[in-house]
Amino acid sequence: MELRHLQHFVAVAEDRHFTRAAERLMVSQSGLSASVRALERELQAPLFVRTTRSVTLTEAGRALLVEAERILAQVRAAREAVAAVQGVLRGTLALGTEQCIAGVDVPRLLAGFRRRHPDVEIRLRQTGSGALADEVAAGRLDLAFAVRTRADSDPLRYVPLTSEPMTVLCHPSHPLADGGAVTPGDLGGEAFVDFHPDWGPRRTTDAVFARAGVRRTVTLEVNDVHSLLDLLHEGLGIAVVPRHFGHKREASPLVSLPIEDAAVYETVAVLPPPEATSPAARALMGLLTVGAAQGYGAV
Template identity: 55%
Template sequence: MELRQLEYFVAVAEESHFTRAAKRMHVAQSGLSSAIRSLERELGASLFIRSTRQVELTPAGRALLVEARRALSATDAARDAVAAVQGLIRGNLAVGSLQCVHVVNVPHVLARFHAAHPGVEIQLRQGGSRHLIDQVKAGRLDIALVARPLRPTDDVLIRSLASEPLVLACGLEHPLAGRTQVSLADLSREPFVDFQPDWGSRDLVDSVIGDRRIAFEVNDVHSLLDLVTFGLGVALVPQSFSVKTDKAQFIGLAEPVPAWETVVVTSESPSAAATALLDTVAAARSGRC
């Protein structure tokens, strides 16, 4: 089994099409198809269900995809390690991030990293915490800035950046707006605005007050706060959201509840570029950049 075969296989799996995969890999389709057939013969299993319009992974193909991505990621890490010994950091760095990471100015950190390591091509993807962690596991992301997962997570390293309390967000005219504290019992009949289920804050709030009516489900912070501002629902959010608007009231909770924690996630053997970005994040947190 050759690395080139695995690269071709991953390209076909992600494109769901041999022609598009061949264009992506800058090879003739016949050569790519031949490499895939050779891989299937070597493994003794069909990897794709072929049709005239697209291809789909077989169960064997789905199993191989996870390991192929890990193998290719490990190969990239090996190349990076050699480059690092030679005093060079180059290659690609795929970064995942929540939309709002209060404890780190992500654009600033990426700009500082790029200035220090211009040979590294940076990619940034935003998404929910669970999805981004899965992308790190699969080798599609090198590093992710997310909320700490509630359940133990294998095959990744998790480093804490900061934690902050959850607070209630409500409209300025809401009956609870004049309180200095609210209890969870006060919220039993309130309609909620919340994020989609793969967001880390949604998981945390579900663990705090799971029996509630979610009237509005959104996928960005500003939509959530706008809906709260117009009195369409309340939300439990990290305290740092309070700096984003003065058109909502933010109130502390009477009961002790788990804190919102921002973490950085990498593979168990992060690449040289990922390690360098971790150093840049640490420098930004300490005020050194």
């Protein structure tokens, strides 16, 4: 089994299209098709269901994709490890993060990393914590800044960044605004603005209400912190969010209320096992560890 066959297979699986994958890889479509057919002959199983418009993975293809991504990630890590021993950090740093993650100033951290390691290409992906953990596990990301979403038995490593309480945000005219601390039971009848279920704040909030046995209704779902704040500003609902979200709207500020016995919002750096951690990921974590004075660890 040749490495290029796996690379070609993964590209087609990602693009779901032979022509687009060939263009991205800068190879001929006929050569790409021949490479995939060679892999199918070797494995004695079809990997794709081909139509005139697209291709989809077979069950065998889905099984191979998991292992192929892991193999390619390990090969990349091996190459970068050799380069690091030779005194040059190069290759790619693939980083994932949730939006407005607490405990790290991602733009400043990446700027500091680029100054120190200009030969490393930085790639950044922003999505929910569940997807980020899956991509680190699959080797598509070197590390991610997220909320922990997996069990203690998971092989991924979790380095704590910070923790903070969840609070209620609402418009100053909302009936809750004149009160003090609230409980999940006080909020059961409210209309909520919240994030997609894969986001860390949404997962944390769902856990708070599930533990309290309180059902809530999310009427407005967003994928952007500032959209959530704008909706709250218009009085369209309330939100349960990490405390630092309340500091993001200086003009026309919202009211922040503490929640009794609320879960703590904990953010972490998600990394693969030590043997699979790339030199670039180790360098970034080292910079974060020693860079508090430069504000890399700011909330």
